[in-house]
Amino acid sequence: MxxxxxxxxxxxxxxxxxxxxxxxxxxxxxxxxxxxxxINICSFDSSTRRNLSELTETLREKQKRGSLLWVLDKTKTAMGARTLRTYIERKFQSI
Structure with missing residues (x-):
């Protein structure tokens, strides 16, 4: 210790x-x-990031529903949802 x-x-x-x-x-x-x-963080170039742009919102309607975040978000609180969103955005940050 x-x-x-x-x-x-x-x-x-x-x-x-x-x-x-x-x-x-x-x-x-x-x-x-x-x-x-x-904690390992993946870094992607801008082209890869653009192709993964539906991580937190859809391309057409810019809504959470239909995104990876929407599929994964089983949080019970707004704080938990924000934390998950931040984690996903950081996990797949641009180089």
Whole structure:
């Protein structure tokens, strides 16, 4: 955890929260492990991006319905939908 000082603080806060809300011993928590998340982002040239332009809206009507985003969007909140849209747009960003 030496490389993740903020993670250590967050883990301590979580354990404190559990202790206060669960009103039970936390002795079954023996270790904290760290995991790093690796995200790969694809980059495409402008021609490829143009051919993939229906990622977030249709070419003809400029609507979400019928786009890849529309197919994938099973989010429950507006914030979730915006996050998904941003992720798709970043995932397929231009070079």
């Amino acid at each position: 030496e490389d993740f000082p903020v993670g250590l603080i967050a883990a301590g806060a979580l354990l404190q929260y559990l202790y206060e809300t669960q009103k039970t011993s936390l002795s079954h928590f023996l270790r904290i492990y760290t995991r790093t998340l690796r």
